[in-house]
Amino acid sequence: MWPGSSNSSPFSGKVAVPFFRESAVNRTVLIASILFAFAPAALAATSTEKVRNDKVVVTECMLGPGEAEASAETHPAMIVAISGGTFAIGDKAETRSVGEGRVLPLPAKSQPLHNAGTKPIHYVRIDFLTEGNPETWGTTGLAPNYKVLHEDQYSRTYDIRIPPHESEPQHTHHARVVVSLSGAHLEHILPDGTHQPSDLKTGEIAYRPAATHIGHNLGDTPLWVIAVEPK
Secondary structure (H helix, E strand, O other): EEEEEEOOOOOOOOOOOOOOHHHHHHHHHHHHHHHHHHHHHHHHEEEEEEEOOOOEEEEEEOOOOOEEEEEEEEEEEEEEEEOOOEEEOOOOOEEEEEEOOOEEEEOOOOOOOOOOOOOOOEEEEEEEOOOOOOOOOOOOOOOOOOOOEEOOOEEEEEEEEEOOOEEEOOOEEEOOEEEEEEEEEEEEEEEOOOOOEEOEOOEEEEOOOOOEEEEEEOOOOOOOEEEEEOO
């Protein structure tokens, strides 16, 4: 204590604050500032362009709960869900629930997507840059284990699964976007007998050229891919 006052300092004339109280306050402010700085980044909508050519623009996206895409796109598009969730389209009057590996076609000039759920949604957006082709491809050229999920004038979209240590029959496909939901150690066996390494990692997004080959899963993990062929 200082003479003349039990709570004041002769240097400042202000009320003294015990050191331990001041330190505790500073620590609390510091921790709150750190949490405030990092929380918005963890929930922020993000998008990363993965592929761009004369037919498609492919973007990997993450929407937090309540967030929306930045702006409406003029092109028709295909959404491939990497994690499940509920989308609201445009003014939120229409909602669509999608599970992992499910797809959602969007017409040209669609309104931005909103995350209407309570968890972040991880997805791939494929915007088609051409007028497409009205011809129906169906299952033509595809291996019998492929499952067609959607086809319209802009694309053919299908599900590919190859169990560990198994092969699919020789087939022919168009150039395609592949979204790998479960990666595997793969090779393609070409008609001339050439073995071509073709590994895919889980979460990988790539553009593969048209080809005729046999797909062979050399690894211990099942392959699961969603393929989108632009027309």
